[in-house]
Amino acid sequence: MLLPTNSYTEIIGTRVRSLRLGKGISRRKLSEISEVSERYIALLESGKGNPTLQILSSIAPHLEVTIGDLVDERPDASEEYMDFCKMLRNANSATLKYLKQQLNIKNIESDTKNHIAFIGLRGAGKSTIGQKLAFRLKIPFIELGQRIEQIAGMDTNEIFSLRGQSNYHRMEKEALESCLKSSSRSIIAVGGSLVLRPDSYNLLLSKCETIWLKASPEEHMERVIRQGDNRPMSSSVNAMTDLKNILESRIGLYEQADHTINTSETTVDESVKFISIKQNVVPH
Known part of the structure; x- marks a missing residue:
């Protein structure tokens, strides 16, 4: 300029x-x-x-x-800047190469995403894998939905019933911001629809190493029912078709994650092992 x-x-x-x-x-x-x-x-x-x-x-x-x-x-x-420039002018090629590598490393470190976030539909394994991974990495596991309920002082159904969807989404973002303020690493499992809110999702993508836990629609449904929740089947005769449509409409958003793990093809332990290796933690 x-x-x-x-x-x-x-x-x-x-x-x-x-x-x-x-x-x-x-x-x-x-x-x-x-x-x-x-x-x-x-x-x-x-x-x-x-x-x-x-x-x-x-x-x-x-x-x-x-x-x-x-x-x-x-x-x-500043004087420090001038001194550094002088040092660079007097440095040989090997020293300059080393300094460049170190500066690149520092830049990478400063941009490192400090948290891990699991995204995906219900029944993908976010809680199960997240808790096991947190134990392996010795860091906290946070269910964002539970954090929202703590902020509201009521459960999710009551929030939607008494305060409406827009207030829930506002509290969702506040809860996420609260989690991300901590400089300590954590694992966060977020609701499947968070990806539909650009502000919250962009924040998640910028601050977290995001992992999409992917599964087939049939696997999603089976796991939710196995957990004792029969609402997906009882609420609509077209529940499976609806689920497939929801998944299809969100694939482009889920694919923005840093990593994807197909939990229909891997066990919980295999998924935890894969992520641990990515985090430079030796599996045991």
């Missing part, structure tokens, strides 16, 4: 003054050793001078910097 001339000269002037004062050199002394007039140095430091390369080349050595340091466009070039 090109800076306006007056802004650029102000940056240079401020930098010259800061470096001069940092070294305890008076304006008069800098004038004597650089053979640049004291009046011109005053104009330069006030941002009103228009320095030539010759002027800067006369001043820079006495401030123990290069011309490049003086004309750097970065307005907030």
